[in-house]
Each structure stands twice: as structure tokens, then as C-alpha cells.
Amino acid sequence: MSTVLLAAQQAGELKAGLQSIGAGIVYGAAAIGPGIGIGLVVGNAIQAMARQPEMQGTIRTTMFLGIAFTEALALFGFVLFFLAKS
């Protein structure tokens, strides 16, 4: 009897542990692509601003747009992190 209870308890702990690992991997993996993407967007925007300082305003607006679209993927991962944990 007690071994059955112990096994059940261990299974529960195992499930919680695996859930935590899964949640961690979800967010970590979701952050890779957007990290690279935002780097590319901002880097190229800075280059464009340095080449044509008079276009700074337009470039900055477009840069924020690009960041927003790229960042959305990472944030989906952030939400999935909470969904996977609970």
C-alpha cells in the first residue's frame, strides 16, 4: 500500500518537475529567434541613421515597428511559459 502511495507521489513530483523543465525550454527557445531578429533590425536602423541623419525620424518609427513585430514572438513564448507551468 505504502509503495503505491510513494509511487503516486513520485509520479506527481516527476510531472511537476518535467512541467518546469518544459516551461523553461519553451521560453528559452522562444527568445532565440527574436533576439537575433531585434539585433538585426536595430543594427541596420543605426546604420541607416548614420548614413542619412536627416531621415532619423522616419527610420526610428519604422525601427520601432520592426521591433514590435519581432518581439511579439518572444512574448508569445513568455505567455506559453505561464501556460506550460500551470
Add this chain to the structure above:
Amino acid sequence: MPLLGAFTFPPIDELFRWKDIWFAGTPLAINKTVLLVLISSALICILMIGGSRKKALRPGPVQNVVEMTYEFIDNGITKDVVGHDATRYTPFLGTLFLFILFLNIWEVIPALQFPPTARMGIPGFLALMVYVLYLYTGFRYQGFKYLTGHLFPPGVPIALYILVTPIEFVQLFLVRPFSLAVRLLANMMAGHILLTALALLTAYALTHNPGILKVIAVGPFLLNVGVTGFEILVAFLQAYIFTLLTAVYLGDALHPEH
């Protein structure tokens, strides 16, 4: 000896679920989130109406701030992004910007320190409003061409429509409103969790360490100060980005070319 060893973080619900203050148990229950929303709405009304009532030729400080905000929305967002003929959208975009900004900024106001935008109700509802508005605008000004222009973009080989059309459909009807809401929510939520974690670490290091080892609390405390400054930037940026994306979707609904 526990330096920062046995620190446990409270469950997420503890940080975001507030107890009802008034009318508890009814659908109209008021908790801290609702109260902050009501207060910020009142503050925006007082600021904008009070600042634009006198229209002095030499503006005072309040009128100056109000006029600068209007200029910023009208020039920087409406005319640049929606289009030069779209000044009628400035009141909507300005209200959106100020509302989100005032709600976000509660995150760093001492003693209150909770952004109401970190609960799904508010960003979700704002995104729903924008969703209905841009679809209505698109169908009203372009008719059915709004849909076909999006689902079958010109200049794409016909065989590729098998791939492009479903993606564009999901993008137009699902990803846009969802990402609009989630972007604001997740940014404010992450900021709130980060600030709470650093504050709790500081308190834990102060209370659980003996004597001179209390010095270790300096680390998380300084980090907390720095992150608070960063969160002010994030509050402005998220309000700006939400308004900017709304403007992009509206401009796309008004003029097919952009």
C-alpha cells in the same frame, strides 16, 4: 547561513490578484486594478480638459504639455503613419496613447506599484476595440477589396497563394489583435514580476542575514533602482507602440498601397 539561499518566490496569482475593496461578490466589485483605471481616467480628463480650456496665446505649463502631446500624436503618428487626410483619428489615437501611458506608469509610482495593464482585461479590451475599428474602416473605405487585397497580394505567383492566403488570413484576423493585446500584457507583467522579485530579494537579504552580511542586500537594491528607470522607458514605449500599430492597421485599412 542563508545568503540568498532558501529564497522562494510567491505564486504568480499573489502578485496580480487583488482583493475586492467595495461591492465584493457582485459583478461590479472594485479592486485595486479597477480603482487605478478609474483614477487614471479622471486624471486624464482633468489634465486634458483643464489644459485645453483657456487656449491662451502664451501657453502656461499645463497647456504647454497638453499641446505638445497633441502635436506628438497628430504629427508623429496620425499624419506620418495613417495619412495626411486622417486627422479625424487623432482624438482616438491620443486617447489610446494617454490611457495606456497613465495605466502603465502606475508600475513605478511608489506605494501603488501595480500596472493595471498587466491584467488581461484591459489590453484585451483595447485590442478588441482596435480590431473592430480597423476591420470596420477597411470594409467601409475599400469594400470587399480590403479582404481580397490582403488575402491575394498582387505580384505573387498564383501557385504560392496556397501558402500565402492562409497565412495572411490568420495574420489579419487572429495574430494582429492577439499580438497587440499580448505585447502590452506581457511587457507590463514581466516588468512587474521583475520589480517584485528584486524587492523581495532585498527584503529577504536584509531580514535573513546576520550582522555585516546584510550588505548583500545592496546588490538587488541597486538593480531594482536601475530596473525602475528602465520600466519608465518601457511604459512610454509600450504606449507608443500600441498607438503606432493601431495607426498602421488603420492606415492599411484606409489606403491599400501602404
